[in-house]
Amino acid sequence: MDQDLELLQAFLAESTDILNRMAGDIDSLRLDPANADTVHALFRAVHTIKGNSSFLDLTGVTALSHAAETLLDKARNGALSGREALPQLLTLATDDLRAMIEGQEFTLDVSATVAAIETHLRGEAPAPMVAAAAPATEAPPVSKPMDAARVNSNFTRVSDDKIARILSVASELELLRYSLEQFPERLESAAPALADLRFDMELQVGKLSRLSRSLRSLIFGVRLVPVNQAFQRFPRVITELGKKLGKEIKLQIQNGVAELDKFIVEAIADPMTHLIRNAADHGIETAEERVRAGKAPQGTVRLNSYLRANFVYIEISDDGRGIDGDRVLAKAVEKGIVPAEKAASLTEAQKLGLIFAPGFSMAAQVTDISGRGVGMDVVKNNINQLKGTVILDSKLGRGTTIQLRFPMSMAVLFSLFVDVGATKCAVPVDQVDESMDYFAGELLPSVPDGADPAEYLALYSIRGLLFHDETPAGLQRRCFHTLRFKDEPTKAFIVEEFSAIEEAVVQSLDAYIAALPGLQGATIRKDGSVALVLNPQSIAAIAERTLPLGYVKKHVQVVEEIGAPPFADLA
Amino acid sequence: MSRRDFLVFEVGAAKFAMPLSLVEEVVPAGQITPVPDAPGFFLGLSAVRGKVMGVVDASLRYGIGPSLNSHFVVCRVRGNLTAIAVDRPVVAGAVPVRDLSPEATEEKRNEAKIDASFVVAGFELLEDIEGLEIDTGVTFLEIRPDLFVTTEMALRTGEG
Numbered sequence: 001m002d003q004d005l006e007l008l009q010a011f012l013a014e015s016t017d018i019l020n021r022m023a024g025d026i027d028s029l030r031l032d033p034a035n036a037d038t039v040h041a042l043f044r045a046v047h048t049i050k051g052n053s054s055f056l057d058l059t060g061v062t063a064l065s066h067a068a069e070t071l072l073d074k075a076r077n078g079a080l081s082g083r084e085a086l087p088q089l090l091t092l093a094t095d096d097l098r099a100m101i102e103g104q105e106f107t108l109d110v111s112a113t114v115a116a117i118e119t120h121l122r123g124e125a126p127a128p129m130v131a132a133a134a135p136a137t138e139a140p141p142v143s144k145p146m147d148a149a150r151v152n153s154n155f156t157r158v159s160d161d162k163i164a165r166i167l168s169v170a171s172e173l174e175l176l177r178y179s180l181e182q183f184p185e186r187l188e189s190a191a192p193a194l195a196d197l198r199f200d201m202e203l204q205v206g207k208l209s210r211l212s213r214s215l216r217s218l219i220f221g222v223r224l225v226p227v228n229q230a231f232q233r234f235p236r237v238i239t240e241l242g243k244k245l246g247k248e249i250k251l252q253i254q255n256g257v258a259e260l261d262k263f264i265v266e267a268i269a270d271p272m273t274h275l276i277r278n279a280a281d282h283g284i285e286t287a288e289e290r291v292r293a294g295k296a297p298q299g300t301v302r303l304n305s306y307l308r309a310n311f312v313y314i315e316i317s318d319d320g321r322g323i324d325g326d327r328v329l330a331k332a333v334e335k336g337i338v339p340a341e342k343a344a345s346l347t348e349a350q351k352l353g354l355i356f357a358p359g360f361s362m363a364a365q366v367t368d369i370s371g372r373g374v375g376m377d378v379v380k381n382n383i384n385q386l387k388g389t390v391i392l393d394s395k396l397g398r399g400t401t402i403q404l405r406f407p408m409s410m411a412v413l414f415s416l417f418v419d420v421g422a423t424k425c426a427v428p429v430d431q432v433d434e435s436m437d438y439f440a441g442e443l444l445p446s447v448p449d450g451a452d453p454a455e456y457l458a459l460y461s462i463r464g465l466l467f468h469d470e471t472p473a474g475l476q477r478r479c480f481h482t483l484r485f486k487d488e489p490t491k492a493f494i495v496e497e498f499s500a501i502e503e504a505v506v507q508s509l510d511a512y513i514a515a516l517p518g519l520q521g522a523t524i525r526k527d528g529s530v531a532l533v534l535n536p537q538s539i540a541a542i543a544e545r546t547l548p549l550g551y552v553k554k555h556v557q558v559v560e561e562i563g564a565p566p567f568a569d570l571a
Numbered sequence: 572m573s574r575r576d577f578l579v580f581e582v583g584a585a586k587f588a589m590p591l592s593l594v595e596e597v598v599p600a601g602q603i604t605p606v607p608d609a610p611g612f613f614l615g616l617s618a619v620r621g622k623v624m625g626v627v628d629a630s631l632r633y634g635i636g637p638s639l640n641s642h643f644v645v646c647r648v649r650g651n652l653t654a655i656a657v658d659r660p661v662v663a664g665a666v667p668v669r670d671l672s673p674e675a676t677e678e679k680r681n682e683a684k685i686d687a688s689f690v691v692a693g694f695e696l697l698e699d700i701e702g703l704e705i706d707t708g709v710t711f712l713e714i715r716p717d718l719f720v721t722t723e724m725a726l727r728t729g730e731g
Contacts, residue, residue, distance in 0.1 A: 168620060168621050168622050169621070170621075171621040171622070172620055172621035173621075174621075423604055423605055424604065466607035466608070467605075467607050468608075507622070507623045509616075509623065510624070510625065510651035510652075510653075511651075512625075512651070513606065513616070513625050516606055516607055516608055516609060517607055517608055518607055519606065519607070522604075522616050522623040523623075524618040524621065524623065527602075528601060528602065528618060529601075529602040529604060529618070530602070530603075530604040530615075530616040530617060530618050530623055531604065532604060532606065532616070
């Protein structure tokens, strides 16, 4: 029951937001009735309310939102005549929805509104509406007396803007702390006689540092919540879906230790529900089908979350039938999303990517669960709005994995600062396996014949890869400082200079800057300048498409088993 | 005559105005760190009050001569804080102005050789502004930072 209450609370909070947005959209529809984006947004909104309410058995809400959805579906397909009545009908519907949701009057009689919408639909489409009729007419009265124990939404909604301002003051304070920490030493070198003063100052600055750090972690504590908070509703969702679809589905939740901004965790629940519904509805096969394919009769949907570099990954995977790129393509051509003459030139990844196009749907039948041409584009839009990325991977017959990737809002990472040309850059220490100097005399044009390639390193210049301005003179160096990144055992990257290992408060970049190659963020240095935080994976990917400057034989590392590994005290 | 809230600034020899509501603050220019694969007018990243933001060179963006870039005008461009490097902020506040006709604006724009796509309108200063060395009759061109939106596009295509 606790879980039910929690779900209901989340539903109420989310639906109130959605209804508020819809009110604005209905107003714009009055001014600009032909705007397809507005109709699309309204459609998604009622679709979300319908989907969520059906899991809570709020039949009145489901019936009404289903009717409104059908209306909007026709409108967005250009099949609705008498379109001028759309804002009025939607207002009628949202007023009732608001009364039910905000007033928690779930037993409200909505039959008049549903009937008004259906009459309008029938008025220009005499053929019976397959989807609309069923739940609307046979909607039984709500059985649960939810209003007996009225639910309080105990959320404190603080505007993102306010928190952003607090964070910006906190990071300014951090900056000040960095520069103050240097003062005692500078004081003593300027005036050795002031040693006493220096120690006093060191003590005070030390206190300030501790306070500033704990302030920072407190602020993060407010904002960061475990990602698996968003997972809580899913075991139940999967159970219900399995029942409805007549499939055996098991949900596995792995790991889930990663933390993300509270705002993001709340906002991903809805797109994740879409993805899980898709996995259960389209991905997982029926037990008979699975057995025929040599799989266990019970399908599995897995949820995982983990940290890598400066990103939080959330993974939803299933061991179902996978997505057939060619079928996706055929459907996209049929729907006019891809011109037929371009179809042949698409790569497998591009074919799969068509799933994210607006209006795309694979479902042969319209179901209550998914498959009304809404889903993947909604997911992608929602995730992109949160500065996240959706990565899709599917193997036919083996299953589908969808990764949602979010930059950490602000992470503190111990980083190796290096010079790349004249630009200060930082690489998080946990992504560096080795830093090593090689001499010009060791440089080879290729790996010698018959030698083991694993014993050699391909050399690349980060400056050349990112800024395309590696000068020939730059390669005449006597000695190369190189970095070897984690998971890249045969590549080494030249930097101009190593400087220091320091704590770096990594800020995520605005999306348009983050789209630039090789970056994962930026950090402010003690002198107030900005250092670029490099993304080793992205740099290695650029190197993959580039010819190396040459090869060197790996220096044999002398591993000393005594004492802690390097940087262990820092990490 | 009307008074409107503007930030008035100079870039090279040209004088511009930006609706004050779009401006977060004006700060002396800070150090700029160049970023890979950005178009020329995107100078790089700088930190303003603990926040890292992109810096756009107004003179390169408007297509006029080189400038000193002594100040950053921090404004919101499509929800992202962005610093626009300018020469000299002149005045911020209610400015007594007379609007120019579209033709006159066009003429001024040609005179200053400014990319038309950034100019919203032109206007003329009607009174001396107290304590500032501006003559009446000076023409300003009104621009809006949200017109920099092409910046984002140019940068995205740079990803290629």
